[in-house]
Amino acid sequence: MNLTGLMDRSRQSFSEFWTVHDARERAMLSAAAMAVVLGLTYLLLIDPALAGRKKMNNDLPYLRQQVAQLQALTKEAKALSALPAPAVAPISRKMIEDALSHNGIKPKSLVLTGDYAKVQLAAVSFASTLAWLNEVQMTDMLSVVDANIVALAQADQVDVTLTLRQARNE
Secondary structure, eight states: OOHHHHHHHHHHHHHHHHHHSOHHHHHHHHHHHHHHHHHHHIIIIIHHHHHHHHHHHHHHHHHHHHHHHHHHHHHHHHHHHHSOOOOOOOOOHHHHHHHHHHTTOOOSEEEEETTEEEEEEEEEEHHHHHHHHHHHHHHHOEEEEEEEEEEOSSTTEEEEEEEEEEOOOO
16 A cells, blocks of 8 residues: 555544544544643653753852863863973882882892892792782883793782883873
8 A cells, every 4th residue: 555545544444534523522522632631741841841951050060170170180181291200210239129029029139230120039929919919000110021930839929921011201
């Protein structure tokens, strides 16, 4: 069937339905149809718009506060980017040994070559080793270039060989 035929048949069915009823029933049906259309219009269009408007009005002060915080952080970031990078002390045996002892670790061997340091640790706590690496990464700008970690039979105990490199301020 085509669409025009279906529309004509529907129009004819509605026309027959409408003519069967008297004027009072038609008025009641028209009023009921209008009430249904108005109710659906309110439920589908007006109520969601009003609820969204109310929600946005409630959220607006919070969003304005976030904008103010972002603007303040932007100003702070611009001010900090204008400052020179803090100078980091060149890598030294004392620097590494102090950081190791601060975390309760005694190195098996420590060899320095320029910006590189090779550290061997025997039977140390893995958690302490990670804490030490985090500390030297943050404070001394050392990063791991090469790592060899061997787990031991005892829990949280490892043998570690690390090659560290200090990033240069450029």
